[in-house]
Amino acid sequence: MSWAIGFDSNWNRDIGYGVPAYCDHPDCDEEIDRGLSYVCCDTQPYGGEGCGLYFCAKHSYITEKHYGLCVCCLRGNKPFSPKPDHHEWVNWKLTDESWEEWRQAYPKEVEKLKQQIGEQA
Numbered sequence: 001m002s003w004a005i006g007f008d009s010n011w012n013r014d015i016g017y018g019v020p021a022y023c024d025h026p027d028c029d030e031e032i033d034r035g036l037s038y039v040c041c042d043t044q045p046y047g048g049e050g051c052g053l054y055f056c057a058k059h060s061y062i063t064e065k066h067y068g069l070c071v072c073c074l075r076g077n078k079p080f081s082p083k084p085d086h087h088e089w090v091n092w093k094l095t096d097e098s099w100e101e102w103r104q105a106y107p108k109e110v111e112k113l114k115q116q117i118g119e120q121a
Contacts, residue, residue, distance in 0.1 A: 003036055010046050011053070011082050020086040023056040025070070030056035040070045051079035090117055
């Protein structure tokens with residue numbers, strides 16, 4: 001099994017080290033990926049003991065019990081809102097032939113991604 005690309009139904013978004021992303025901290029635009037090394041709390045995707053969002057090294061904290069907690073989980077607060085998909089990932093999903101079957105199966109999701117790209121332009 002590979003962690004290159006997967007789907008997190010908790011946050012309704014693609015995850016994996018093959019998915020370019022931005023740090024989910026609201027004040028950060030650091031480019032990372034949604035691989036296990038960036039997920040909040042001990043390489044546990046989908047939440048585990050953390051929120052399941054993804055943070056750069058600057059916004060990830062080490063404690064005695066956990067590696068890589070975000071500040072919200074560290075303080076026991078409600079998680080941040082997840083950031084939209086990285087523009088490179090959106091373009092890939094909208095144009096690469098390997099995603100054609102997905103595009104055919106999920107036309108509403110395709111329209112949402114097209115709107116997102118339009119907003120970023």
